[in-house]
Amino acid sequence: MELRHLRYFLAVAEEKNFTRAAARVGIGQPPLSQQIRDLETEVGAALFHRVPHGAELTEAGKAFLGVATSILTQADQAKTAARRAARGEIGRLRVGFTGSAAFNPLVPTRIRAYRRAYPTVDLSLTERNTVQLIEALHKGDIDIGFVRPGEDTPEGLRLHRFPDEPMLMAVPAAHPLAKLAEAPLSALAKEPFVLYPRAVCLGLYEEVLRHCHREGFSPDLVQEAPQMASVVNLVAAEMGVSIVPRSMAQVRVAGVAYVPFAGEGPVARLACALRRNETAPAARNFLAIAADPDRPAAAD
DSSP: OOHHHHHHHHHHHHHSOHHHHHHHHTSOHHHHHHHHHHHHHHHTSOOEEEETTEEEEOHHHHHHHHHHHHHHHHHHHHHHHHHHHHTTSSSEEEEEEOTTGGGSTHHHHHHHHHHHHOTTSEEEEEEOOHHHHHHHHHHTSOSEEEEOOOSSOOTTEEEEEOOOEEEEEEEETTSGGGGOSOBOGGGGTTSEEEEOOTTTSHHHHHHHHHHHHHTTOOOEEEEEOSSHHHHHHHHHTTSOBEEEEGGGGGSOOTTEEEEOBSSSOOEEOOEEEEETTOOOHHHHHHHHHHHOTTOOOOOO
């Protein structure tokens, strides 16, 4: 028994006429009659009374009708679900982001745009550092990561890079630099530094170190903090100075001043990452929206 047999049966049951049913399903009347006879043979009971100018359901046919209709409905639902999944309109998507990336307006903008375009996808969010996010992508624990990459693309990943974000000095409010509209990086040469560990914020750490070395000094690291917000709080405690992405200036901690660099300063890189061989439509849709948040969802 095939779905076409059920569709032929339903057409005859609804039209109550073999000729009209044949026209509806697009085959000749004799082949349709033969298909119905084959179905009745397989079922082991007559499904129709042949009457002048038409057909009426037998008791067996009436019993068969409800189940056949349900099966056809479920088959259509299965087809629809498969098509929606292929377009990435249903399913789940796991997105990771770094603590500092969450303050960059690009991140909530892209997440919001994706949720509006694909509201029926089950979206879950998790915060980790860049190294952990890259590892989670490789393991398949997340599908998308907002990471702070270095200049090179991590192996096995595909990145959509956003514009580089300038970094700022974060200094105690009582520090002489806090009164300046801008200052050169070299002004920090003899200052104690509070920084994020290299193993946690690889891209940012190397960017800061590279620019400091270019100015002829290495940062005097007196304290490490695992999260960017912690770095800012330690600066407020006058443990030292730091260099943070410009978007962190939104963190208005009492006792901290943010000072732009005079001339070229370090930049914070931000990218949306997924596995290079990713085939899941939901993840690919997210990357497309990351590149163009005004992109409409796929049409039927």
